[in-house]
Structures are given as C-alpha cells and as structure tokens.
Amino acid sequence: MTMTGPAVRHPGTAMTADQRAQFERDGYLVVPGVLDADEVAHYTEAIDRVYERHTREGEGLHLRGAVQSCPELAPLIDHPKMFGLVWSILGWNVHIYHSHLDVHPTVSAERPFRFEWHQDGGRQNREIETHPRPRMSVNVAYWLSDVSVPGRGNLKVVPGSHTTDWIAGPPSRNVPWPDPEDAIHVTANAGDVVFFDRRIWHARSENHSPITRKAAYFGYTYRWVRARQELTRELPGLSPVQQQLLGALGATDGDHAWGHAPHGVPLYTVLRETGNLDPGFPPLKP
Numbered sequence: 412m413t414m415t416g417p418a419v420r421h422p423g424t425a426m427t428a429d430q431r432a433q434f435e436r437d438g439y440l441v442v443p444g445v446l447d448a449d450e451v452a453h454y455t456e457a458i459d460r461v462y463e464r465h466t467r468e469g470e471g472l473h474l475r476g477a478v479q480s481c482p483e484l485a486p487l488i489d490h491p492k493m494f495g496l497v498w499s500i501l502g503w504n505v506h507i508y509h510s511h512l513d514v515h516p517t518v519s520a521e522r523p524f525r526f527e528w529h530q531d532g533g534r535q536n537r538e539i540e541t542h543p544r545p546r547m548s549v550n551v552a553y554w555l556s557d558v559s560v561p562g563r564g565n566l567k568v569v570p571g572s573h574t575t576d577w578i579a580g581p582p583s584r585n586v587p588w589p590d591p592e593d594a595i596h597v598t599a600n601a602g603d604v605v606f607f608d609r610r611i612w613h614a615r616s617e618n619h620s621p622i623t624r625k626a627a628y629f630g631y632t633y634r635w636v637r638a639r640q641e642l643t644r645e646l647p648g649l650s651p652v653q654q655q656l657l658g659a660l661g662a663t664d665g666d667h668a669w670g671h672a673p674h675g676v677p678l679y680t681v682l683r684e685t686g687n688l689d690p691g692f693p694p695l696k697p
C-alpha cells in the first residue's frame with residue numbers, strides 16, 4: 412500500500428450538522444473508523460520504528476513534532492476522512508502548531524503525582540481577555556491502539572467544559588488532587604479519531620493495561636498563531652496543502668499568514684475547486 416499523498420488530495424467533506432451540534436455542546440467528537448486496519452498497521456509500524464530509535468524498551472515516548480519526527484505520518488494531517496472536521500470549524504487559513512506522537516507501555520511503577528488537567532494554548536488562556544475564551548484551535552487524536560475501555564491511557568475530558576475558563580485544582584501541580592467530578596475517559600478503537608476543542612479541560616491518563624498505548628496528536632490553529640515546533644527541514648513528497656499545514660509554504664503570490672492573498676494558500680484553492688467554500692461562514696467565505 413502506498414501512503415504518500417498525491418499532489419492534490421481530496422479535502423474530505425464538511426462536518427455534518429449533527430457532528431457540529433455535538434461538538435458545540437460537548438467540546439469533542441469521536442469519529443469511528445477514520446483509519447482502516449491496513450492504515451493502522453502501517454502507521455503503527457512507522458511509530459514503532461521511531462520508538463526503537465528514541466527509547467529503551469518499556470519506557471514511554473512523547474515526541475513533539477509528529478511529522479518532523481516521523482515523516483511517514485504526513486498523510487494523517489489531511490486525511491480525507493478527518494480533514495473536513497478541521498476546515499469546517501477553522502476555515503482554510505490554518506496550520507499545525509503543536510503535534511506529538513506517543514508510545515506508552517503499561518506503567519511499571521506509580522509516578523509522582525502531577526495534576527495534568529489543562530486547556531491547550533499556554534498563555535492564550537491568560538493573555539486574551541474574552542469570556543468564554545476563544546476557540547483558536549482544535550486537536551485531532553489518532554488512536555493506533557485500542558482504548559475502548561478506561562485504563563489504557565485514554566484521553567480524559569470534562570464534557571462540555573470548553574466554555575468554562577476555570578476548574579478547581581491544587582495549589583501546585585504536584586499536590587494530589589482528584590479528577591473533576593464530571594471527568595470521563597474517552598473510549599475509542601484503533602483507527603478512530605478523537606476531535607476536540609482546545610479549550611476542553613483534558614488530561615492524559617496512565618496506561619495500566621498490557622496494551623501499549625499508541626497515538627498521534629495534531630493541533631490546528633490559524634496561520635497567524637506561531638507554531639510551537641517550526642518545520643526544521645524540508646520533507647520530500649508533501650502536497651501543497653501538507654506544506655501549508657506544516658508551515659513550509661514558500662512566499663508564493665504575496666502570501667503571508669494573515670491570508671490577504673487567499674489564492675496563494677493551497678487549502679483555499681482546494682476548497683474552492685471542490686465547492687467547499689461557504690459564503691455564510693466567515694472563515695470559509697470565498
């Protein structure tokens with residue numbers, strides 16, 4: 412199976428009205444079966460090779476810059492069964508500002524407590540003055556291992572908390588503190604995607620199962636928000652949209668991150684050519 416992307420790839424279909432309503436209400440969605448079994452096997456092997464290079468057996472790996480660390484993951488960033496969720500919410504002037512790949516075998520010993528609950532975006536949560544905080548970004552978690560029951564390193568979320576600016580927490584992160592009352596472990600099968608609003612209060616959980624937890628996370632935001640990891644080198648074989656998403660767009664046609672020159676932004680062109688621009692929604696307005 413060839414996984415390298417063609418020069419122009421279909422951008423997928425817009426989010427359905429039901430998905431949007433659920434996303435707006437809960438702050439997250441589980442999309443089943445985004446990857447088929449062959450794709451799960453292919454990306455798992457790619458991540459396993461990175462794990463072998465970086466980590467001693469039995470240790471956990473949380474590696475930022477997923478595609479930079481594992482170029483074989485590039486087709487995930489605009490996968491046609493997922494990508495419509497991203498541009499339906501954020502529009503075309505987007506890139507990936509934060510990503511990571513994760514391999515977490517069962518925890519061998521309890522680690523010192525750390526309160527992991529957070530909203531994404533760091534200082535965005537202090538420095539922007541509106542209430543509720545603006546969405547700014549969405550996160551896509553591809554599950555390559557089965558987290559269909561709690562205890563396997565599932566993502567924990569507080570459903571509906573994306574419009575809440577504050578949750579109770581300890582005086583410092585190493586002081587033991589219970590999970591929020593309404594917290595849940597999001598369950599998913601290998602091949603599913605968990606799509607979530609960066610503002611939803613969330614945390615990683617420990618893997619207490621014999622199944623090694625494997626996932627790849629991609630955070631999308633507007634191109635005028637700086638990426639946490641710059642693209643450090645040219646990656647061969649990326650489509651123009653993938654180059655945009657990874658911040659590797661050359662200065663074409665006067666383009667810059669403000670999007671004043673939409674025709675120089677590959678995702679704008681692809682969405683226009685596939686009839687996915689939407690005059691009624693400012694981020695997708697032709």
Ligand SMILES: O=C(O)CCC(=O)C(=O)O
Pocket residue numbers: 513531564565566567613614615616628
């Ligand atoms: O690895 C996880 O399950 C959570 C990742 C996370 O919290 C994040 O990327 O902000």
